Amino acid sequence: MAQYTPHELADKLKDGLLSFPVTAFDANLEVDEPAYRRHLEWQSSFDVAGLFAAGGTGEGFALTAEEAANVVRMAVEEAGSRVPVLASAGGSTKQAIQNAQDAEAVGAEGLLLLPPYLTECDQDGLYEHVSAICAATKTGVIVYNRANAIYSADTVARLAENHENFIGFKDALGDIEHLTKVYAKNGDRLFYLGGLPTAETFALPLLQLGMSTYSSAMYNFVPEFALDFYKDVRAQDRVAVNEKLNRFVLPYLDIRDRVKGYGVSIVKGGLKVVGRDSGSVRPPLQDLTEKDLADLSALIKQAGIVPTGASL
Numbered sequence: 001m002a003q004y005t006p007h008e009l010a011d012k013l014k015d016g017l018l019s020f021p022v023t024a025f026d027a028n029l030e031v032d033e034p035a036y037r038r039h040l041e042w043q044s045s046f047d048v049a050g051l052f053a054a055g056g057t058g059e060g061f062a063l064t065a066e067e068a069a070n071v072v073r074m075a076v077e078e079a080g081s082r083v084p085v086l087a088s089a090g091g092s093t094k095q096a097i098q099n100a101q102d103a104e105a106v107g108a109e110g111l112l113l114l115p116p117y118l119t120e121c122d123q124d125g126l127y128e129h130v131s132a133i134c135a136a137t138k139t140g141v142i143v144y145n146r147a148n149a150i151y152s153a154d155t156v157a158r159l160a161e162n163h164e165n166f167i168g169f170k171d172a173l174g175d176i177e178h179l180t181k182v183y184a185k186n187g188d189r190l191f192y193l194g195g196l197p198t199a200e201t202f203a204l205p206l207l208q209l210g211m212s213t214y215s216s217a218m219y220n221f222v223p224e225f226a227l228d229f230y231k232d233v234r235a236q237d238r239v240a241v242n243e244k245l246n247r248f249v250l251p252y253l254d255i256r257d258r259v260k261g262y263g264v265s266i267v268k269g270g271l272k273v274v275g276r277d278s279g280s281v282r283p284p285l286q287d288l289t290e291k292d293l294a295d296l297s298a299l300i301k302q303a304g305i306v307p308t309g310a311s312l
């Protein structure tokens, strides 16, 4: 049973950092329940505003619907009393409705709606797709603006007008003109979150466009650093943000960009480095090579951001 109304949820999420926990796998690449629960316990022990289970960093794209529902259930059981847990929904409209209802049944407070799979779509079709999902759940729905699902300012406004539980707009496109139009038209009716890969990189400029928060993948393995970064962003402390970009985030991008799909693999690599192994990534992703892992380890150490209690 949800503890927040959709609007209470939006209020909570918009003013804090958002965690997208990895899904732990064992040596056979099956979901590793104990390791996942340990990770959730750690992730929810800090001051984050929301925890999105089985998202992109959680390899939701590599989970079956049953696995995803199970992962969300564990997240609610483990962390739900401390921080609101949200789930992902994707695929066909019917599949996304099923994901939404599975998530609601296990106590998720909200939903991140991923783009439909393997097709093009235009505004009326997107409107119908999102409308059907909003109508099928009482929980808050956030659309993910990326790939084939680019929501115009008018479509966002139409959804907001017709669905009370439509609460948020997450962006992974980074088109300034588009974001300006969406925010200018919809203002505080929604909350806005940045979701470009390694969201810290863009966090300060996007704040000016109304995006008061973002999904932090690196929060998984350096939570204290990620939270400090978010504080600096919200304080609009450009000097502090730049210092952290130079000390860790930008050199981190250099390792992340060595192989396609490393955006997730590097997060699991970071967890290995800090002694909180969550296993390998599932195909089609690949684990960091030994050299890349060693470089990441050296960078975390050199940046002086080893999490409390860990030793490298």
Ligand SMILES: O=C([O-])C(=O)C[C@H](O)[C@@H](O)C(=O)[O-]
Pocket: 020, 055, 056, 057, 058, 194, 195, 196, 197, 198, 199, 200, 214, 215, 216, 217, 218, 263
């Ligand atoms: O679904 C997800 O994991 C994401 O939103 C992508 C990442 O969290 C992205 O924002 C990042 O890499 O920081």
